Amino acid sequence: MRLRLLYARSRGTPRAGLALVGLCVAGAWAGRWLVARPALEPDTARLPVTVALALAVAVVVSGTLHSAADDLERTTPRNWAAWRAGHAAAAALVAVVAVLPVLPAAVHGQQALLRNTIGLLGLALLTAAALGPRLCWTVPLGYTATVYLAGSPDPGAGRPVWAFLLQPAPSALALLTALSLLVAGSAAWAAHARHRR
Amino acid sequence: MRRALGIELRRGVGIWTALPLTVALALTVLAHPREWAGDWYGWAYYLRTSLIAFGPLVVAAAAWQGGRESRRGLTELLSSASRPALSRAWVSFASPAAWALAALVTVASAMAAVTASHTSYGRPPVLLALSAAAAVLMLASVGFVVGRLAPWRATAPLLAVAVYVGMAVLTYAQSGRQYLSPGLDLFSGYVPAPWWAPLSAAMFLALGVAALLLLADGRRWWAAPALGLAILAAVPIASTGQDAFTADEAGEQLVCARGDPEVCLTRRHADQLPRVAAVVQAVLAGLDTPGPVVEQRVGPGLPDQTGTLNTLYLGADLSGSADLEVVRQDAAQRAVAWNCDGFPSPSDDSLSIATYELADWARERPRPPYGGALQGRTPQQALSLIKQFATAASHCDLAAARALLATPP
Numbered sequence: 001m002r003l004r005l006l007y008a009r010s011r012g013t014p015r016a017g018l019a020l021v022g023l024c025v026a027g028a029w030a031g032r033w034l035v036a037r038p039a040l041e042p043d044t045a046r047l048p049v050t051v052a053l054a055l056a057v058a059v060v061v062s063g064t065l066h067s068a069a070d071d072l073e074r075t076t077p078r079n080w081a082a083w084r085a086g087h088a089a090a091a092a093l094v095a096v097v098a099v100l101p102v103l104p105a106a107v108h109g110q111q112a113l114l115r116n117t118i119g120l121l122g123l124a125l126l127t128a129a130a131l132g133p134r135l136c137w138t139v140p141l142g143y144t145a146t147v148y149l150a151g152s153p154d155p156g157a158g159r160p161v162w163a164f165l166l167q168p169a170p171s172a173l174a175l176l177t178a179l180s181l182l183v184a185g186s187a188a189w190a191a192h193a194r195h196r197r
Numbered sequence: 198m199r200r201a202l203g204i205e206l207r208r209g210v211g212i213w214t215a216l217p218l219t220v221a222l223a224l225t226v227l228a229h230p231r232e233w234a235g236d237w238y239g240w241a242y243y244l245r246t247s248l249i250a251f252g253p254l255v256v257a258a259a260a261w262q263g264g265r266e267s268r269r270g271l272t273e274l275l276s277s278a279s280r281p282a283l284s285r286a287w288v289s290f291a292s293p294a295a296w297a298l299a300a301l302v303t304v305a306s307a308m309a310a311v312t313a314s315h316t317s318y319g320r321p322p323v324l325l326a327l328s329a330a331a332a333v334l335m336l337a338s339v340g341f342v343v344g345r346l347a348p349w350r351a352t353a354p355l356l357a358v359a360v361y362v363g364m365a366v367l368t369y370a371q372s373g374r375q376y377l378s379p380g381l382d383l384f385s386g387y388v389p390a391p392w393w394a395p396l397s398a399a400m401f402l403a404l405g406v407a408a409l410l411l412l413a414d415g416r417r418w419w420a421a422p423a424l425g426l427a428i429l430a431a432v433p434i435a436s437t438g439q440d441a442f443t444a445d446e447a448g449e450q451l452v453c454a455r456g457d458p459e460v461c462l463t464r465r466h467a468d469q470l471p472r473v474a475a476v477v478q479a480v481l482a483g484l485d486t487p488g489p490v491v492e493q494r495v496g497p498g499l500p501d502q503t504g505t506l507n508t509l510y511l512g513a514d515l516s517g518s519a520d521l522e523v524v525r526q527d528a529a530q531r532a533v534a535w536n537c538d539g540f541p542s543p544s545d546d547s548l549s550i551a552t553y554e555l556a557d558w559a560r561e562r563p564r565p566p567y568g569g570a571l572q573g574r575t576p577q578q579a580l581s582l583i584k585q586f587a588t589a590a591s592h593c594d595l596a597a598a599r600a601l602l603a604t605p606p
Contacts, residue, residue, distance in 0.1 A: 059358070
């Protein structure tokens, strides 16, 4: 247990936890503010929150993947692949629990926020495996910024897959895409440890 | 200094971000070609619109560069150098700023080449495009300074999210302040007052300079005059808001193609007139629809806009063509246009359904047998029914329209 606590503290989890709370409070306020705008449709008004908050939460949570003493840790006789897989699973769980109460159920509400959070976290894990944890935010940020203007909530032309962030909550294909990204990201991040040892 | 600048441009963070930034911006503009490909104001406006996506990426790249020296533990070493802090900061800032600007210029040039080949009206509003470039420099400057002052790993992405949220708040606030945002969604039927684009560019540049001057050791107060200039430029932009934009009178003039009926588009979309007129006249052939069929226009004092062609779909795409499917739908609605005290639909659901069925027939001209309102009719009888129905609809004569539908063929 002590080792797990030390591991968590070495990844800056207390600071990430505080940041998560702040982000989720700000997200809840932003959701209410947007719905109160008379020019916006109540069902779609929260779309910016489901995208921006998911990105911010994924960035903060994936920030805990970085270790200041990574090479030193690798010299210890531990199954680091299992530790990394556990870390990815715990990060996903914490992110989901954090965003769960932020938005109410709607076409672009709670479900869409949950889906986007796990999808972007999966993308961050994939990036961390490929480029290292320091740059794990780059691909999620670039993808989100591009898709937000280039994509559309309308289904068609593969959008539930490549623009899963913007899809309405009932889109099963968008949910499947996000889950696939999380599974692939977790596996890549765990395998990355085995590969480097 | 020049050598240091050259090394920074070749070895800094900026060069690694150039390709991703260019790809992200290119994907963004390629997703909405109809908004810029056939219209010079559309081109310049979309450069500003694309900053909604491009701006946060520029900020993140600059913040990452700004925090580099601290992350690498070089702050103490560099502070012992003889060169002033501002000079060192300027060289370091040049890398993300120059490469972001290069990405914008590359994509803007490619867009301009496409626009030039499709548009038939006006000249490129260069000052508006320069205001987008100034906004990029400002975003890079702010990102760099924040990255320098808060050199954490999460600063870059969280600042990018904050910039995105800030631009969204300005947009959704729907007041004059939204015109202060670097990323703006503007409609090319309106043109800004001559002072707007230079003032907007000056505001962004002054804000960028003010941010950089915060890094001048011992002379941070130099930022105050620059910030003052930015505020001076911001006040007229925020206070006038949409009033600084007026309908483009020259661009909104109609150019017409003769035929049955006559079809008229604005000068902005005159290059589309031959193919749009052909589509409209094919849909309305034999219906004796009174002309002209005109494009929706903006500005005060314009007549009733029902039964017009939707201007949003008349811009060229990358192949140079308007959205002819939407034009066909608009023309079909014109075939049976209701005018009930200004409302384009009758207060009777069964007549509304019949109107849709008749408009669908005019658009597609399918072969019999037909269902619904046209059941049991030949194409000639369908054509005759639509003509009579359209006459009743234009006078909002519900009883006559019902009687026509009840009459057997």
